Amino acid sequence: MPCMLIDPSQKYKPYTPLHLHNRQWPAKRSTVPPIWLSTDLRDGNQALANPMTIEQKTTFFKLLVECGYKEIEVAYPAASDTDFNFVRGLIEKKQIPDDVWIQVLTPAREDLIKRTVDAVAGSKRAIIHMYNATSSLFRNVVFKNSKEETIQLAVEHTEFVRRLTDECTETYGTVFRYEYSPETFSQTEPEFAVEICNAVKAAWGKAGTDTFNKIIFNLPATVEIAPPNHFADLVEYFHTRISEREKILISLHPHNDRGTGIAAAELGILAGADRVEGCLFGNGERTGNVDLVNLALNYYTQGIHPNVHFNDIQYVIDVVTQCNDLPVHPRHPYAGDLVFSAFSGSHQDAIKKGFEDQAKRHALARSRGESEIWEMPYLPIDPVDLGQTYEAVIRVNSQSGKGGVAYLVKQHLHLDLPRKLQIAFYQVVQVIADREAREMTVDDITTAFREAYHFGGGKHKGRLTLSSFRVSSAPNPDAADEAEDIRQFDGTISVDGVLRVIRGDGNGPISALLDALRTHLDIDLALREYSEHSIDTEADLQNSRAASYIELVPANDRKSAVSWWGVGVDRDIAGSGLRAVLSAVNSHIGDRVLPELKLSVGFNARSGQSDVSSAILNSLGLELPRRLQAAFFEVVQRAAAGSGGEIAHDALSALFRETYGYDSPPEKLSLKSFELDRVEAGTSLSGEFLYEGKVQKVQGIGNGPLSALLACLHKVIDGALVIREYSEHALGQGTEVGAATYVELVYEVTENERTLKTSGWGVVSDTDIAASGLHAVMSAASRVGVVWKTPV
Numbered sequence: 093m094p095c096m097l098i099d100p101s102q103k104y105k106p107y108t109p110l111h112l113h114n115r116q117w118p119a120k121r122s123t124v125p126p127i128w129l130s131t132d133l134r135d136g137n138q139a140l141a142n143p144m145t146i147e148q149k150t151t152f153f154k155l156l157v158e159c160g161y162k163e164i165e166v167a168y169p170a171a172s173d174t175d176f177n178f179v180r181g182l183i184e185k186k187q188i189p190d191d192v193w194i195q196v197l198t199p200a201r202e203d204l205i206k207r208t209v210d211a212v213a214g215s216k217r218a219i220i221h222m223y224n225a226t227s228s229l230f231r232n233v234v235f236k237n238s239k240e241e242t243i244q245l246a247v248e249h250t251e252f253v254r255r256l257t258d259e260c261t262e263t264y265g266t267v268f269r270y271e272y273s274p275e276t277f278s279q280t281e282p283e284f285a286v287e288i289c290n291a292v293k294a295a296w297g298k299a300g301t302d303t304f305n306k307i308i309f310n311l312p313a314t315v316e317i318a319p320p321n322h323f324a325d326l327v328e329y330f331h332t333r334i335s336e337r338e339k340i341l342i343s344l345h346p347h348n349d350r351g352t353g354i355a356a357a358e359l360g361i362l363a364g365a366d367r368v369e370g371c372l373f374g375n376g377e378r379t380g381n382v383d384l385v386n387l388a389l390n391y392y393t394q395g396i397h398p399n400v401h402f403n404d405i406q407y408v409i410d411v412v413t414q415c416n417d418l419p420v421h422p423r424h425p426y427a428g429d430l431v432f433s434a435f436s437g438s439h440q441d442a443i444k445k446g447f448e449d450q451a452k453r454h455a456l457a458r459s460r461g462e463s464e465i466w467e468m469p470y471l472p473i474d475p476v477d478l479g480q481t482y483e484a485v486i487r488v489n490s491q492s493g494k495g496g497v498a499y500l501v502k503q504h505l506h507l508d509l510p511r512k513l514q515i516a517f518y519q520v521v522q523v524i525a526d527r528e529a530r531e532m533t534v535d536d537i538t539t540a541f542r543e544a545y546h547f548g549g550g551k552h553k554g555r556l557t558l559s560s561f562r563v564s565s566a567p568n569p570d571a572a573d574e575a576e577d578i579r580q581f582d583g584t585i586s587v588d589g590v591l592r593v594i595r596g597d598g599n600g601p602i603s604a605l606l607d608a609l610r611t612h613l614d615i616d617l618a619l620r621e622y623s624e625h626s627i628d629t630e631a632d633l634q635n636s637r638a639a640s641y642i643e644l645v646p647a648n649d650r651k652s653a654v655s656w657w658g659v660g661v662d663r664d665i666a667g668s669g670l671r672a673v674l675s676a677v678n679s680h681i682g683d684r685v686l687p688e689l690k691l692s693v694g695f696n697a698r699s700g701q702s703d704v705s706s707a708i709l710n711s712l713g714l715e716l717p718r719r720l721q722a723a724f725f726e727v728v729q730r731a732a733a734g735s736g737g738e739i740a741h742d743a744l745s746a747l748f749r750e751t752y753g754y755d756s757p758p759e760k761l762s763l764k765s766f767e768l769d770r771v772e773a774g775t776s777l778s779g780e781f782l783y784e785g786k787v788q789k790v791q792g793i794g795n796g797p798l799s800a801l802l803a804c805l806h807k808v809i810d811g812a813l814v815i816r817e818y819s820e821h822a823l824g825q826g827t828e829v830g831a832a833t834y835v836e837l838v839y840e841v842t843e844n845e846r847t848l849k850t851s852g853w854g855v856v857s858d859t860d861i862a863a864s865g866l867h868a869v870m871s872a873a874s875r876v877g878v879v880w881k882t883p884v
């Protein structure tokens with residue numbers, strides 16, 4: 093079976109080094125970019141299994157123009173009708189900008205040269221590029237020509253090119269330049285390459301010293317057979333020995349067989365070349381032509397603008413891959429999918445620190461009016477310059493570390509995690525990455541973060557969430573100084589979806605909340621670490637928010653190895669701290685059953701009238717008027733008296749419903765139906781009362797609906813009803829909005845010569861505000877025990 097030879101010297105010859113004395117190129121530095129020629133549409137195209145269609149070539153040509161290429165080899169027109177017609181199309185449809193030179197390639201054969209010149213006739217500017225191979229291998233094997241015959245071939249056909257182009261200029265006004273390639277230059281004897289080019293120059297006979305009448309000698313490494321320093325030696329040899337150097341542009345055309353095409357081009361430029369031919373992303377025969385994107389961006393990262401643009405490199409990649417039907421390798425310099433990515437922990441850590449440090453350095457440089465120099469571990473270019481985002485820079489798998497994970501959390505959630513939390517969250521991510529055995533996407537990481545810390549509302553919220561709170565200050569009886577005042581936390585938290593009112597004291601909001609949690613929910617935790625920062629964008633300082641990070645430990649073991657981290661964000665710094673506490677508490681409680689929350693309303697108890705009212709607001713949405721608050725608090729206290737002053741939240745709302753008939757079936761007296769009419773004297777109400785299950789038609793007039801209703805009532809009851817208090821508010825939201833109405837009635841009636849005065853509340857909600865008020869009056873009337881006089 094064929095395999096690698098033990099002694100490859102028996103099969104392969106090494107290159108013959110050039111003994112160049114006093115070579116200059118190693119000490120040189122390139123400070124201006126070369127002239128670029130894209131040969132994508134010729135050398136790139138000829139290397140494709142399926143050459144491009146005219147449409148694809150046109151798309152590619154437009155892209156090259158957009159990128160800023162001014163010299164574009166558009167075809168080998170003699171090769172096919174497609175190539176010929178493409179060139180004609182560009183010219184006839186006037187698709188070639190005035191400052192762009194199209195270039196066309198031809199071998200040294202008269203019929204093919206003629207077809208080539210015909211292809212560009214009528215264009216404004218064209219470079220005719222003729223080639224013949226010059227190395228001994230080609231002379232001997234392919235052409236079977238001596239050196240003299242090889243020179244003769246080149247000279248005669250150069251003269252032919254000159255004749256045809258002169259005629260074409262005369263007929264069509266096309267301006268021509270001439271490029272000659274001693275194909276296989278890098279395998280040609282260096283002195284022969286110089287000799288044949290001098291002969292071609294003489295045959296062309298009109299090389300001048302202006303940029304556009306210089307003759308172009310294009311020196312190809314048709315096949316790369318030696319290291320790039322050898323290529324540089326050959327170029328320097330040519331550059332220093334060719335006659336009338338000032339009338340020549342030396343162009344390089346490196347291929348990449350040894351993988352050093354870029355190096356060959358860069359060293360060749362140091363050795364004296366002015367121009368480089370290549371293809372975007374290195375398409376081309378075999379291993380490709382030199383990559384023009386790579387070369388150009390190598391200049392860019394030296395602080396030298398390459399005069400071509402890749403502001404949106406992804407767009408360039410998309411067009412090129414679509415036209416060539418070849419992918420760009422994920423590790424391709426500057427362009428691959430993975431080149432702005434770091435998976436490994438130490439790289440990520442360095443990049444994260446690099447960004448943080450650079451932000452400070454740049455701010456300082458900005459303030460001093462200095463340049464903001466890019467200096468970033470592992471990243472030779474700022475991805476943003478190529479239209480890429482940082483999102484892809486740090487990617488996470490099982491090789492990643494806390495730094496990279498924290499970087500992504502910072503980028504995407506704007507949270508700058510303290511070091512210990514980075515470590516804690518990293519462990520969460522590691523478990524998932526190991527389990528899934530795949531890369532963690534940004535979405536995976538942010539979701540894991542939200543889940544781990546119950547962060548970000550809706551989907552990820554924990555069992556305890558903060559609904560509303562008030563932190564107030566109360567004097568500390570044990571302290572002489574106001575600075576030591578006690579902080580009191582009064583808040584409503586949702587516990588497993590049910591709103592609860594809790595209260596606690598401490599020396600700050602956080603310890604007050606911890607106290608409340610201890611008192612009401614048996615959650616006994618203490619604070620071990622706390623930090624916060626503001627989250628703001630320079631553009632939107634007004635909307636800045638605070639982020640807090642909290643580590644909680646069991647209150648009886650402050651050195652505990654186990655701890656729970658919490659994260660909270662709020663517009664208000666106290667709010668963010670409180671949310672962070674609940675975030676950590678949620679991790680701590682897991683799904684453990686929590687004690688039933690009770691209000692303590694007895695003598696000396698911690699909960700008062702406002703707690704009871706908050707509980708009703710939270711459970712039923714009712715904002716009780718002050719007098720009703722007081723009335724109901726008395727009811728609650730009486731009810732709680734039998735249970736040591738404690739009452740559960742659920743029992744509280746049941747008690748309210750029962751006491752005021754709220755949301756309950758019709759009472760003893762109710763309004764079955766009604767109609768309101770505007771009449772001259774005010775409002776007329778006609779309808780039906782339902783009293784102890786019997787219907788009574790009624791009709792009354794008043795200033796408004798309520799007084800009309802009282803008029804109706806006064807026709808059927810003994811005594812007098814007066815409205816002492818009336819209030820209403822909207823209930824619910826959106827299309828579900830209704831009204832809640834509170835009515836307090838005072839009833840005075842004389843029975844057996846004794847005048848009795850009672851009062852009572854009616855509380856009703858209805859989608860119709862008028863109905864809500866009328867029903868509330870009826871409910872209150874029912875509750876004060878009106879005495880019915882009219883037989884029903």
Ligand SMILES: CC(=O)SCCNC(=O)CCNC(=O)[C@H](O)C(C)(C)COP(=O)(O)OP(=O)(O)OC[C@H]1O[C@@H](n2cnc3c(N)ncnc32)[C@H](O)[C@@H]1OP(=O)(O)O
Nearest residue numbers: 138168170171172199200201204223224225234235275314
């Ligand atoms: C290194 C490079 O990339 S050079 C550019 C290479 N690109 C291409 O070849 C793509 C386009 N080429 C073609 O379509 C065809 O080869 C054509 C149309 C140019 C010519 O086709 P054909 O006439 O069928 O010739 P063929 O393709 O076999 O080419 C080989 C012939 O050209 C000769 N030849 C090769 N290079 C040259 C040259 N630079 N100058 C003159 N003759 C040449 C060969 O000696 C050979 O001649 P022979 O038939 O007398 O032995």
Ligand SMILES: CC(C)C(=O)C(=O)O
Nearest residue numbers: 223273275276312314
């Ligand atoms: C025609 C020449 C320049 C060529 O394409 C090569 O040598 O690779």
